[in-house]
């Protein structure tokens with residue numbers, strides 16, 4: 085899973101997907117899905133039994149062994165782990181993709197940008213020189229050796245959000261072509277003073293910085309600068325800085341990023357205040373105005389910005405692994421199971437260990453993926469709809485493999501019923517809960533609820549919705565293009581240790597193991613909770629495979645518009 089501080093790069097890839105939000109969602113929202121042909125309880129029990137701690141253990145040990153070298157893209161670890169996955173799919177009798185291969189090539193480009201030392205703000209009798217790193221950071225998605233903006237007029241566009249379902253449009257009546265927009269971090273409900281706006285404390289997609297870059301590009305802006313503020317951003321400037329100076333790996337796009345803003349970046353709060361002052365405006369007043377419904381963007385009188393970035397480009401191709409169980413009666417409708425195969429490879433040694441095995445992250449998801457594939461193959465009744473198993477690359481670098489798949493779908497997205505994503509399942513025994521990340525987004529959670537109930541578990545909403553977890557693993561790439569997506573696992577209340585034990589274990593994992601060599605297979609782990617989650621996911625997919633309806637996004641979901649556009653409503 086992506087850390088809170090790292091943000092997905094899908095913005096760079098899928099800029100068109102959310103334009104559909106501009107059309108109001110249809111009001112005939114949720115037709116309840118009726119289970120058409122659910123498997124008998126007996127069949128279900130026989131199939132779920134296939135998914136055992138033994139099968140999880142076998143696959144988990146294989147994918148997180150030292151031999152896999154930490155599963156890093158472009159290394160021998162990639163070769164070994166993707167080959168292992170393809171071999172397993174083949175052994176289980178799954179079919180390759182339509183082109184006869186278990187691999188989908190994913191061409192990536194790494195952009196290492198070096199901005200000019202200063203960003204010049206001029207006009208209105210002012211001459212402000214902002215310093216790289218101290219006052220601003222800047223980068224670009226354009227695959228060019230150099231990008232520059234020269235005397236681009238500055239506009240303050242509030243939160244830079246166009247959200248028809250909330251009646252919000254910061255770009256209303258605004259022409260930003262050739263201009264550079266300055267926007268606030270997060271969304272009005274999360275960062276503002278009125279928590280009745282948007283989803284209150286829970287972060288919406290509109291609060292993501294990637295979204296702000298997408299929206300500015302859609303309006304034809306030349307540049308976009310986000311005002312950093314530690315509290316609503318939830319991380320200090322140092323985090324923005326370290327993210328900005330590291331090379332950026334992205335999926336290659338057909339237009340080489342030409343439809344993106346030339347320059348994307350951040351300003352420190354202090355630099356932004358000086359900039360507003362130079363325009364004869366006051367930050368507090370602008371902030372207050374931006375939090376009012378009906379806010380109108382304001383030109384920053386007479387001020388322009390000049391900036392440039394030198395880029396080094398490097399192109400390389402990684403790959404997703406995929407396999408299919410063709411449906412018996414509705415083979416042209418698909419249910420996707422996803423997990424990411426990549427991790428961090430071999431790196432800085434910690435306590436004498438340099439292999440970042442990624443056993444939990446996301447060896448557990450891969451083990452569940454293979455176990456579920458096996459369960460479908462061994463089930464007495466084959467699924468009516470096709471089941472796709474997708475192990476994606478580049479998740480840790482910003483959801484790259486899943487974003488590439490979403491942009492280059494092997495199976496039509498408008499015939500893709502759902503994405504069921506697994507990332508970081510807990511090896512700490514059976515759970516009483518099933519925590520749904522992005523609770524309230526789609527009808528898939530009703531399927532999850534029903535499957536949880538079969539296991540005597542209760543459904544729980546995301547306990548920290550303000551951390552934007554819904555946007556931090558591969559299901560988000562599917563949500564972004566409108567495919568309803570489920571991301572859930574147990575991890576709040578353990579059957580044997582209650583809430584405290586699991587909270588302690590998770591805390592220990594986060595502090596000592598997450599994205600470290602210590603995230604390695606431990607024979608003392610209790611894998612029964614992972615088997616339990618995998619069985620639950622299997623049941624959800626099995627039910628979806630037997631139905632003829634498509635689960636919907638719920639009213640108010642920021643992804644509903646993209647789905648309606650995709651299926652031609």
Ligand SMILES: [Zn+2]
Nearest residue numbers: 085086445480
């Ligand atoms: Zn991770």
